Amino acid sequence: MNVLPGRRKSPSESSPHCAAAIGQDSHAFEPRNSPKPLVVAGVAIPDSPGLAGNSDADVVLHAITNAVSGISGVNILGAVADKLCRDRGIRDSRVYLAKALETLRQWRLTHVSVSIEAKRPQFAPHIPAMRASIARLCSLSIDEVGITATTGEGLTSFGKGLGIQALAVVTAHRKRRR
Ligand SMILES: [Zn+2]
Numbered sequence: 001m002n003v004l005p006g007r008r009k010s011p012s013e014s015s016p017h018c019a020a021a022i023g024q025d026s027h028a029f030e031p032r033n034s035p036k037p038l039v040v041a042g043v044a045i046p047d048s049p050g051l052a053g054n055s056d057a058d059v060v061l062h063a064i065t066n067a068v069s070g071i072s073g074v075n076i077l078g079a080v081a082d083k084l085c086r087d088r089g090i091r092d093s094r095v096y097l098a099k100a101l102e103t104l105r106q107w108r109l110t111h112v113s114v115s116i117e118a119k120r121p122q123f124a125p126h127i128p129a130m131r132a133s134i135a136r137l138c139s140l141s142i143d144e145v146g147i148t149a150t151t152g153e154g155l156t157s158f159g160k161g162l163g164i165q166a167l168a169v170v171t172a173h174r175k176r177r178r
Contacts, residue, residue: 021070119161
């Protein structure tokens, strides 16, 4: 085969084998007397006010959804999720994440890492259930999902207990060609 200098690579030659992307989200708490439940990573956490937002305001699933968009280049939170919420009344963030996962096409998710910053609630007792929930939603094993939580020494609004911030990094590998 003649290979000329400057020959354009085919997509399979030039595309990376794996990719990582970051996503972020934050929400303020509803007032203490709000009936809205707190849902984080698809898990209901009792004895805490919910988070403000049109949807269930699942800050961790929103961060993961944004990270998945970082892999696929197709944004879901914003216009697409707003339309689902407005037109079809879908407030369950698990649906938004599923929409984002559908855009991965040639990518297969292989790992999810989540970092939460919040003063309240206490996340430690809920982390096993949250890892299991994310694993189920992303078709991963629980070993492929990590979650840490910190108060950040109270330096930010999240560390002062006004809301919750989540960062997510997802890793994906290119699917093998059949
Ligand atoms: Zn959000």
